[in-house]
Amino acid sequence: MKLITATTYEEMCQKAARVLAAQITLKPQSVLGLATGSTPIGIYQELVREYQEGKLNFSQVTTVNLDEYLGLSPENDQSYRYFMNQHLFNKVNIPKENTHVPSGQPQNPQEECRQYEELLAAVGPVDIQLLGIGNNGHIGFNEPCGHFPEFTHVVNLSESTIQANSRFFAHSSQVPRQAVSMGIGTIMKAKKILLVASGQGKAQIVYDMMFGPVTPQVPASLLRFHPDVTVFADQEAGVLALAALSK
Numbered sequence: 001m002k003l004i005t006a007t008t009y010e011e012m013c014q015k016a017a018r019v020l021a022a023q024i025t026l027k028p029q030s031v032l033g034l035a036t037g038s039t040p041i042g043i044y045q046e047l048v049r050e051y052q053e054g055k056l057n058f059s060q061v062t063t064v065n066l067d068e069y070l071g072l073s074p075e076n077d078q079s080y081r082y083f084m085n086q087h088l089f090n091k092v093n094i095p096k097e098n099t100h101v102p103s104g105q106p107q108n109p110q111e112e113c114r115q116y117e118e119l120l121a122a123v124g125p126v127d128i129q130l131l132g133i134g135n136n137g138h139i140g141f142n143e144p145c146g147h148f149p150e151f152t153h154v155v156n157l158s159e160s161t162i163q164a165n166s167r168f169f170a171h172s173s174q175v176p177r178q179a180v181s182m183g184i185g186t187i188m189k190a191k192k193i194l195l196v197a198s199g200q201g202k203a204q205i206v207y208d209m210m211f212g213p214v215t216p217q218v219p220a221s222l223l224r225f226h227p228d229v230t231v232f233a234d235q236e237a238g239v240l241a242l243a244a245l246s247k
């Protein structure tokens with residue numbers, strides 16, 4: 001696991017976006033695994049800017065997203081499909097049919113999970129998977145629990161995630177209680193992983209992920225067994241990990 005720190009959030013996003021842009025340029029038919037949350041927004045802004053400047057072409061790119069809330073329609077402005085459309089897909093020349101986000105309103109959630117795994121097997125492997133990290137160490141919606149979930153599955157969101165995400169909703173009671181998420185095993189199949197973390201609230205969990213025990217109580221800790229993970233952290237999020245590395 002490699003750590004790249006940046007002085008500011010903006011610089012961190014530029015660095016991470018450069019890796020994604022190089023991937024698209026070198027392999028126009030890349031499969032990108034994408035993430036939602038506040039941290040990747042600056043990365044998507046960078047990619048959109050490069051597209052607008054004529055430096056990037058998304059016409060052959062395929063994307064697969066990590067997760068989606070159960071119960072929200074694609075038009076709901078808190079759904080992850082809506083987020084991706086707003087921040088990236090509507091702003092670049094990616095064909096919409098090449099963009100995949102789990103359905104938030106499947107008739108049968110278990111069947112949706114099975115079909116999403118099938119889709120990933122058909123379009124994959126993912127060339128680069130972008131990840132954020134929750135304060136509790138979740139990646140995607142893989143919450144701390146007694147095991148590392150292997151495949152795409154239905155998740156009951158933890159109270160800490162509901163509280164963290166309630167900032168996007170009028171009231172915490174409106175935050176969906178369930179989601180569909182790629183499993184950690186699914187995520188580990190990506191050829192390359194970029195994990196981004198910003199702000200002092202992430203400093204401890206970045207440290208725990210990199211130096212604490214590998215445990216399902218810190219789902220991101222399993223990434224230490226992946227051969228190609230780069231953690232991008234701004235100064236605040238990287239402070240504890242950087243201090244440990246320089247000891």
Ligand code: PGA
Nearest residue numbers: 037038039040132133134
């Ligand atoms: P954040 O979320 O980028 O909004 O902090 C990260 C996550 O929960 O994965």
